[in-house]
Amino acid sequence: MNHRMVWRTLARTLLIEAALMVLPLCIALYHGESWRGFVCTIVLLVAAFFLLQGFKPRNSDIYAKEGFLIVALSWITLSAFGALPFVIDGAIPSYIDAFFETVSGFTTTGATILTDVEAVGYGLLFWRSFMHWIGGMGVLVFMLAVLPLAEERSMHIMRAEVPGPVVGKLVPRVRNSAMILYVIYLVLTIAEIVFLLCGGMPLFDAAVHAFGTAGTGGFSSRNLSVGYYNSAYIDVVIGTFMILFGVNFNLYFFLLLRRFSDVGKNEELRWYLGIIGFSVITIAVCILPTYGTFPHALRYAYFQVASIITTTGYSTANFDLWPEYARSLLVFIMFIGACAGSTGGGIKVSRVIIIAKSSVNEIRRMLNPRSVNLVKVDGNTVNSGTIHGTLIFVLLYFIILLLSVLVVSLDDLDFTTSVTGVIACFSNIGPGLSMVGPMGNFSMFSPFSKVLLSFVMLLGRLEIFPILTLFSPAAWRRN
């Protein structure tokens, strides 16, 4: 393990965080709010940068395990510093609460411990949502885009941070791939801001909700979330952009290159849209008695399904009060999540496809032991290592979920709250059902559970393995 190289890369991400924090600082100054929190944190970040920068690596080799460690440590450290402005300015007095809120921001979960969001200042609200935007595409992918790093090394880092069973480069050079991803991300975000402004939303709110949508985060500047605006136009705009940000970004690149057939034959996209279509229609039918007319029911079903499957977590209705079928289906799609290579969380549609196809093959093999069946996605055979890794990943997902529910249940909240609270954190969604429903929040959990849930969010966003690496003695051993 090349520890010095780990510390050095970590130093860079801290510097980037300091730079990014200038933006909310300006907004705080513009609105005449306290600047102390941001300035103190920026100073501390720069100090930490110089401290860690002092480690001179003997060589700059980075392998898979260094990649995992860098990503895991960066995300924890960024959250640890990112929480400071909330505490220093007194918006969130408890550091554990602020840490939870910050991890929830970076991991694009959007679960909050705030009971009154509208009481928080502009600067901090902006920072809270801006973290969604940074965390959505990835801090380290951003670093790779702006700071030069050798080719092979970057790939190990990118693989550890970008979600999905297989991470492909768009172009031969990792740095260019990272840049392209961020440009597409930025353009889509600006497009959404423009659409929201056209709907009469103030600029600040439009930025906050565009960040929340782009990162599939879900923090709002309103206590009633998107429901505050009570506008069909805004519901459709945000709903549609959520679905767009849940798509694999590689497909947008293919669109730019006019490789339409690559987009058309993409199985993950078809499954993703199919699941959304099925869910929207059946939920609309299910909630019809509540909303009177079908178009009305469709509007709420569309928004909520888009919000949950993309793991964003905005709400326009209190779906906790919907009939049990609608609630269960929303929990079901919480597990599935968005497409690989998007900003969404969850298990990811592509993994669901691999599991479904492997299961069918296994049944065929049991009926006819001599048959040879390959798993094919988009016409290509998936290699057995990827299949095995995918199966283990999803099993670990369920195991970590069950163990976390067990630990959280020590708080003695009801079964639905414990279970859906953990799922909502693990799949980076935000709201669950019961006490953590769309009208609830996470403030009643014990400090211990809040720390645990913070790690559960990180496990979800970084897809388990980087965080587990932290607990592996092998990762800490010197070479």
Place this chain on the structure above:
Amino acid sequence: MNHRMVWRTLARTLLIEAALMVLPLCIALYHGESWRGFVCTIVLLVAAFFLLQGFKPRNSDIYAKEGFLIVALSWITLSAFGALPFVIDGAIPSYIDAFFETVSGFTTTGATILTDVEAVGYGLLFWRSFMHWIGGMGVLVFMLAVLPLAEERSMHIMRAEVPGPVVGKLVPRVRNSAMILYVIYLVLTIAEIVFLLCGGMPLFDAAVHAFGTAGTGGFSSRNLSVGYYNSAYIDVVIGTFMILFGVNFNLYFFLLLRRFSDVGKNEELRWYLGIIGFSVITIAVCILPTYGTFPHALRYAYFQVASIITTTGYSTANFDLWPEYARSLLVFIMFIGACAGSTGGGIKVSRVIIIAKSSVNEIRRMLNPRSVNLVKVDGNTVNSGTIHGTLIFVLLYFIILLLSVLVVSLDDLDFTTSVTGVIACFSNIGPGLSMVGPMGNFSMFSPFSKVLLSFVMLLGRLEIFPILTLFSPAAWRRN
């Protein structure tokens, strides 16, 4: 597919059911109860036997797919006929309810739709619990023990009916293995009856509870389940026998052969006892405030943990009212279940071991891609096919669970009832939490959900694949 051979084997199992039904018929006659239900059913079974016996197979080949189909069809047909006495004698007027109760009996689930068990006659109560005993070790294993069938053919049937990732024969001949299993099973059952009689339990109750324990079923002759007797002695006896029946029966055979080291080095047994020990102690601490003294708390925790992990489902306390940690831990061990090759259900401890070890290996492989790691259980390397099959099995377990919850949620019962009701059926336990808790029952589900849950119980008992075979076009195709 050799369909004629399938029908012929099915015919034999129906004849065995007719023979087994003579026992409850005698009990009904002895107590002066209606004999009509049993006699009519026996006549129908014998008629069906002669009808199916008419198919003369051209050859007697049986392969894996025939084995699956025989097992799946036998269990469904046995349940379809087994339900008749309840309907004919009027104890359960609705056929769907009776079918649910019968499937629950054979699959050793013990979930009931009866609101007043004590109002049912002796003959039917005996039949209900006797089904547990037959289903626990397996109807077809019984058939293999009593009726001659060619060696290779028997193995395909045994493999399809006996739970666990790997089915081993105890002795070279399948028939002798089946006989040994049934003799051990019978001796342990009689031992339990004797112990219960010593505790002052009436003979009928002792037989009913011994059958329920042996098959890890959970049907009781009392509305309050084992809690009715309110005796520490009976709690300890039944609790301990539940744990014994949750152990792989091969180990008892090893004990008879004095191969103590084979028992000692058995990892599954150690994990199983370890999980029980951990659960009993932490739950006892958790429920201490409810029960006052530690020995008292320990007694209830011991019984309930033994009952749930072995998937029996008896209760001595209303654990639905226990603190959330105790409830969650019970749900957690509902998933795990008992040992492979026992009469218990669930995922099975041996599969949990394989998954845990494969996950650790996968993390090692990610950190060090060139490392070679094998999964070893009891000192033997598990082959990759078994590992792959185990991973798929457990994933299918979770997928079927989630899909079933979705369908059951159409009944609009609360989240906890839907989720734990499905788990309790799938793992063949019986009670869950909330409305299906130890003081509740399954009567409020819609007929549609009752049929679905019946299939979920069969999927659980037969370990998914045989039942899925029914839906595979390949299984129905002629050769």
